[in-house]
Amino acid sequence: MRWLRYLNQWRGTAKEAFEQVSIVAKFLCLIHLTDRYIISSTHVQGPSMLPTLNLTGDVILAEHLSHRFGKIGLGDIVLVRSPTDPTRMVTKRVLGLEGHRLSFSADPLAGDGSVSVVVPKGHVWIQGDNLYASTDSRNFGPVPYNLIEGKALLRVWPPRFFGSLR
């Protein structure tokens, strides 16, 4: 009956292994849920949000609760899935909600030909702070509200710029 003893031993180890794996699985699930639904950190870079965000890259904390309750307001910096490339996220500022009328100059370097537009229902108008080096709603039009994935909370890196974003 040696094999019966081995079976019992194996059952004990298997139970312990299952416990450990389930602890790791729960931890990974919690990480995924926090990152997707509560708060996450993002590395943002590029010139389109100068002077608010630096050219060489900042790490910001973004929360993912406001947009689910419809609480994105004018002037918020939001993380948006790019309408021209769905694998990329862009960071821009919301300058118009649905129903607002906006006028902007189509090309800020070439004189003052101004265009006026009304933001349709369910859409928002996003624009980078650096008007000269930003592809945003002036190029691809208003974006659907559901493309917004997070709202920037505060900048955590580099340390000398730590703090809320304005």
Place this chain on the structure above:
Amino acid sequence: MGIQNLLWQVTKKAFTGGIIGLTISDRCCSVVPVRGDSMSPTFNPQRNSYLDDYVLVEKFCLQDYKFARGDVVVFSSPTHYRDRYIKRIVGLPGEWISSSRDVIRVPEGHCWVEGDNKASSLDSRTFGPIPLGLIRGRVTNVVWPPQRVSKIG
């Protein structure tokens, strides 16, 4: 004392099940009901809400957003931010679609979706091409009712 312990155990198990279920539903696949008849006869061939189809939606396609013409996808509405629709992709980025009056080119990063039941479907013929970023998953199978279990696409 025993009741309190039992309650705590049940809560812990429910919490674990909940977070694992939510993670699987986000990353792997989930089951959603199909409402309305805009996709007749593929889904809901009879207009009786007790016999709504339930479909399996896979989320692996959201890693790289590569879709093919003919895929049935679940996407968030571009006009009503709480709604989700299920329609079929009939136009990929760069293709030309002929709508009622003219020919439209589907922009980069967008797709043209239409319901199978063209008579009663709110789709790209109304709200235009939708950004691929709005897509929340691709439908692969019908899982309920049992006599309609089948693979889609």
